[in-house]
Structure formats: structure tokens, C-alpha cells
Amino acid sequence: MTQSRCAAHPADQAVDTCSRCGNFLCLGCVLKLDGRVYCGECVKRVATEKQPASKLSSWALGLSGLGLLAACIAPFAVASLLGLILGIVVLRQVSQGLVASDGRARAIAAVVAGALGLVAGGISGAYFYFSRLP
Ligand SMILES: [Zn+2]
Ligand SMILES: [Zn+2]
Numbered sequence: 001m002t003q004s005r006c007a008a009h010p011a012d013q014a015v016d017t018c019s020r021c022g023n024f025l026c027l028g029c030v031l032k033l034d035g036r037v038y039c040g041e042c043v044k045r046v047a048t049e050k051q052p053a054s055k056l057s058s059w060a061l062g063l064s065g066l067g068l069l070a071a072c073i074a075p076f077a078v079a080s081l082l083g084l085i086l087g088i089v090v091l092r093q094v095s096q097g098l099v100a101s102d103g104r105a106r107a108i109a110a111v112v113a114g115a116l117g118l119v120a121g122g123i124s125g126a127y128f129y130f131s132r133l134p
Helices: 040-073 078-095 101-131
Strands: 031-033 036-038
Touching: 031 040, 036 040, 040 078, 040 101, 078 101
Parallel strands: none
Antiparallel strands: 031 036
16 A cells, blocks of 8 residues: 555555545545545546436435325325336436446335335225225
8 A cells, every 4th residue: 555656646645545446546636525535537427426316216215105105095106106117217227337326225215115105005096996886
């Protein structure tokens, strides 16, 4: 480590490594985001990648949660279906490396909650339907 040189400035000694690409970084190249160390290129990529994944996965989880709540009181599974689809979209984007993986847990939760909401919606829908039959 003591012999390592900055990838961008070979004259300067490296003090840290980028947590994304692993490049050696001198003191002037170290950038921090959410407590992690990145190089200049990676901090840009992480900052731009992070937003859409987090937002989309939050929407997916919100819709799934809403759908699950709604399905318990009324046969209304549209939000669950949307949340389920959004969750799957986020998971596919994460697996393809298109977006940061920080939204992954939320996307999985959204898929599970969406599926549960659909089942609950289906059960309560069937209950409402059959209870109205003469
Ligand atoms: Zn980097
Ligand atoms: Zn440097």
C-alpha cells in the first residue's frame, strides 16, 4: 500500500482506493458519498445511477403496500399489480447493471407485497362476488 500511486496522478502517493472501480486515489482524488470512497468518474456514475433506482423502487414498494392495504378492505388490486410490475422492472435493471443495486431490497419487497396484494385482492374480490350471489 505504501508504494501505491494515484491512478490519475502518478507523482502522488495513493491514500485510498475507489470502492467501485478499485483505482488508487491520492488525497486530491478521494471523493466521499454516503460514507464510501469513490474516484471522480465513479462518484458521477453512482450519483446519477442512484436516483432512478431508489425512486422507482420506492414507487414500486409504495404501490405494492397501498395495494396490499387496499386489498384487505376492498377488491382493489390495481396498485398491487403496478407495484409488482415496477418491482420486477427494477430487479431486471439491477441484474443488468443499469442501475445501482441499493434499491434491490425495496424492489424485492415490492414484488412480494404486490404478489400478496394480488392474492388478497383476488380472495376479497371472490368473497365480495360470491357473497352478493342470491
Ligand atoms: Zn472509481
Ligand atoms: Zn490523484
